[in-house]
Amino acid sequence: MPVKNPGLKSAASSTVEDYLERILELINSKGYARVVDIAAALEISQASVTNMVQRLDAERLLKYEKYRGLVLTEAGEKLARRIAHRHRLLTEFLKLLGLDDRVICHDVEGMEHHISVPTLRAIEALTRQLRRRPALRAQLETALV
Amino acid sequence: MPVKNPGLKSAASSTVEDYLERILELINSKGYARVVDIAAALEISQASVTNMVQRLDAERLLKYEKYRGLVLTEAGEKLARRIAHRHRLLTEFLKLLGLDDRVICHDVEGMEHHISVPTLRAIEALTRQLRRRPALRAQLETALV
DNA sequence: TAAATAAATTAGTCTTAACTAACTTTGCAT
DNA sequence: ATGCAAAGTTAGTTAAGACTAATTTATTTA
Known part of the structure; x- marks a missing residue:
């Protein structure tokens, strides 16, 4: 069933929203969000997180450099805050x-x-x-x- | 993300719940629920409905005979009503x-x-x-x- | 009743978002 | 400086639940 997700009129799926939410939480509490921490917070594998983080980079919700970490973009942070x-x-x-x-x-x-x-x-x-x-x-x- | 669905402590996924809900609606309003009607109600293809209906039969939420139609079982109707x-x-x-x-x-x-x-x-x-x-x-x- | 149309089914494909296993990079401790 | 552990990445797989195209069954109508 193609149930849309226009809650925040962002193109973000529920899954993307969950990631952003946890990433912001981590940044607020520890100052950074590593793949391993995101994985632990969401109770999924690191591999899954790496994939999603690359996707979120492509969608310009965060900036990601391989092996080096990530930061939310303006848009990503705004969205994360609303979530x-x-x-x-x-x-x-x-x-x-x-x-x-x-x-x-x-x-x-x-x-x-x-x-x-x-x-x-x-x-x-x-x-x-x-x-x-x-x-x-x-x-x-x-x-x- | 493995988000469980214990709302009704049935093993039913959101998708299954949607099907049951529409099937009950159809039965209440027309007396029967055909594949084509379920498909129209959910705005998905008939093929998808056929698949799901067979699965719901396997899960004993309804009884289905190929080409002949379906009826909710006791369990299926109970669940559908609660939904x-x-x-x-x-x-x-x-x-x-x-x-x-x-x-x-x-x-x-x-x-x-x-x-x-x-x-x-x-x-x-x-x-x-x-x-x-x-x-x-x-x-x-x-x-x- | 036979042809035409509607409904249902099957087979195979696609997408999302998980997974594991194997490999690479980084960083820390000696 | 090297070697080991932790972190990160890649490749390939899986499952749910959609899809289309082709086929089959049922129903309606001439």
Whole structure:
């Protein structure tokens, strides 16, 4: 089934989004993202990462020199940031629903690539409202017995 | 990336879920689901449908006789119903957020396969609360300008 | 009922994105 | 400086799930 992925109107597949997300995380936390670290983070082989990294270089989302490492391009970083932001918003939303971290993590990782900008905005607004209505959140929790 | 699909703790992939969903829809609306109709509904070739239908038969989610048609098994129908139900709950939820039908349709089709049972329950509870709080819904709509 | 059309099937191909195994490069420790 | 381990790369394979083209079966209509 050719299910498109226009969530961020980038041409990025879910897979590409996952890579960018992890790469940005690594850069933020360690200052760099090596093939071996990306592979560990995504729980896939180094070979797969090498392939994808070369592809992302071809797509100008990062600059890669063989054996020497990579840096995100302007475009790549921008995209990665938006992906990370979307991830955070979804996580916060589910957190407010009282779900546990394991479930949140799993579901967000699955859904995040499929959420369009308008839906994300709506969820963001809802999250804000939910945040200031503890009584409503309490209602939800009791419903989850 | 080996992203599992434990939403309904069935072994069904997203693709299988899509097929079952459409097959049930067809059966509900026309009384039967032919290869040609499934293909049209999913916008894929008849050949692809034939393949999948044979696989679903092997997995005992439906019974299929070459050239003669198919019926869902008990297990297949049960699963299909749960998939359809999840689809409806998500659609209703997004509807209450004031999103337009195109967006809802797209996003639900993407997300539905990745929502776990606990998350679905939480969203269901939230939907109920949202339904009885028009003021809150109005707040959301104004935030979506 | 026979021809024409619609539906279904088969066989083989393509793409994406994983994998393993084998090899190369780099960097560190002696 | 060399040798070993860690990191990275290449080549070739696999699996899911699409596709087309060719063929077969079923159905409709003249």
